[in-house]
Amino acid sequence: AIVLGIESSCDETAAALVAIGGPDDADDDRRIIAQRIASQDAEHAPYGGVVPEIAARAHAERVTPLVKAVLEDAGLALSDLDAIAATAGPGLIGGVMVGLVSAKALAMATDVPLIAINHLEGHALSPRLADPELDFPYALLLVSGGHCQILRVDGVGRYTRLATTIDDALGEAFDKTAKILSLGYPGGPAVEKLALQGDPNAVKLPRPLVGSGEPHFSFAGLKSAVMRAKDAQAGSKGVAYSDADIAASFQQAAIECVTDRLRIALDTMPDIPALVVAGGVAANAAMRSALGDFASARGIGFSAPPMALCTDNAAMIAWAGCERLGQSDPLDIMARPRWPLDPDAAPARGAGV
Numbered sequence: 001a002i003v004l005g006i007e008s009s010c011d012e013t014a015a016a017l018v019a020i021g022g023p024d025d026a027d028d029d030r031r032i033i034a035q036r037i038a039s040q041d042a043e044h045a046p047y048g049g050v051v052p053e054i055a056a057r058a059h060a061e062r063v064t065p066l067v068k069a070v071l072e073d074a075g076l077a078l079s080d081l082d083a084i085a086a087t088a089g090p091g092l093i094g095g096v097m098v099g100l101v102s103a104k105a106l107a108m109a110t111d112v113p114l115i116a117i118n119h120l121e122g123h124a125l126s127p128r129l130a131d132p133e134l135d136f137p138y139a140l141l142l143v144s145g146g147h148c149q150i151l152r153v154d155g156v157g158r159y160t161r162l163a164t165t166i167d168d169a170l171g172e173a174f175d176k177t178a179k180i181l182s183l184g185y186p187g188g189p190a191v192e193k194l195a196l197q198g199d200p201n202a203v204k205l206p207r208p209l210v211g212s213g214e215p216h217f218s219f220a221g222l223k224s225a226v227m228r229a230k231d232a233q234a235g236s237k238g239v240a241y242s243d244a245d246i247a248a249s250f251q252q253a254a255i256e257c258v259t260d261r262l263r264i265a266l267d268t269m270p271d272i273p274a275l276v277v278a279g280g281v282a283a284n285a286a287m288r289s290a291l292g293d294f295a296s297a298r299g300i301g302f303s304a305p306p307m308a309l310c311t312d313n314a315a316m317i318a319w320a321g322c323e324r325l326g327q328s329d330p331l332d333i334m335a336r337p338r339w340p341l342d343p344d345a346a347p348a349r350g351a352g353v
């Protein structure tokens, strides 16, 4: 089966074709046949963050050419598709609408089923695209630009949220640290690169909520401490630390927060065989290796998607469509700016989704 995926929830416009099964659909072979991502980093960089109106317009210009391009790359026609999967939320509503409406139009014109995908489910299931050995259940650390959660994943559509952030998402903390260090947008990869040259113990930074019995996250205080560290560096003569030291110390603090919170959450799921990390921050090599060590110390498996599948892409949306093959959504389904994976979970103090 072949599924077209369309992603437009933030500042990447993306289309991808993912196949599951051999020619006779007997095997479970999973592969990306074609994928294209048009990043809007250049458009948003002058503003230091994503501008929703600019994003929506850019998605509208790019989505149809990208769908055509992946079909051409693969030598396929719309009539070869078994499903069309599109992000239907959560995200910036203008962008989500552009991608979803395009998918609806294609579905209507071709009579191919539409599958509306939760972007977070795209991240949550993404490791299974490259790692067919990864079975349910698993513990998921979802760390992206807008989310920071620990979930128990028991199957497709079966998510139990154990933890969330009471303020900033982890990707957001990386982006704010990058801004404080004048590293530009998007910040995560730049902070990671600079951190390689720094001493992770050079700057004393807090580990918010570490030691607390609930596994929730908080990063606002860490960001403020980074800001104070930068100010102190500029204000005093002969300071002993560089920007690279700040970046490395921030990254180290973030990693220690995450592993401490995971320890609390995993203690409540002694039966869970594997830890999985997904979302943009999963592209961070230091984070990946720390989580791998953490999992092996606990004697459980570890899986992370290939780097290119961590940040926003359409292959993960097409893959979520493969996981939901056989289902379809009505063509009047609405785009949703907010759409929790686990609608029943109680929010952490003051938390949004």
Ligand code: ATP
Pocket (backbone or CB within 6 Å): 009, 010, 090, 091, 119, 123, 143, 144, 145, 146, 147, 170, 171, 172, 174, 175, 186, 187, 188, 189, 192, 279, 280, 281, 282, 283, 284, 285, 310, 311, 312
């Ligand atoms: P969400 O998925 O919550 O809606 P999003 O789609 O904007 O948010 P993603 O594309 O999944 O987020 O991830 C982007 C985030 O990941 C950004 O905050 C970015 O700084 C961060 N990020 C990307 N690469 C790295 C890296 N190498 N190290 C740390 N953070 C990174």
Ligand code: MG
Pocket (backbone or CB within 6 Å): 010, 011, 012, 186, 312
């Ligand atoms: Mg982006």
Ligand code: FE
Pocket (backbone or CB within 6 Å): 119, 123, 144, 145, 279, 280, 311, 312
């Ligand atoms: Fe995302």
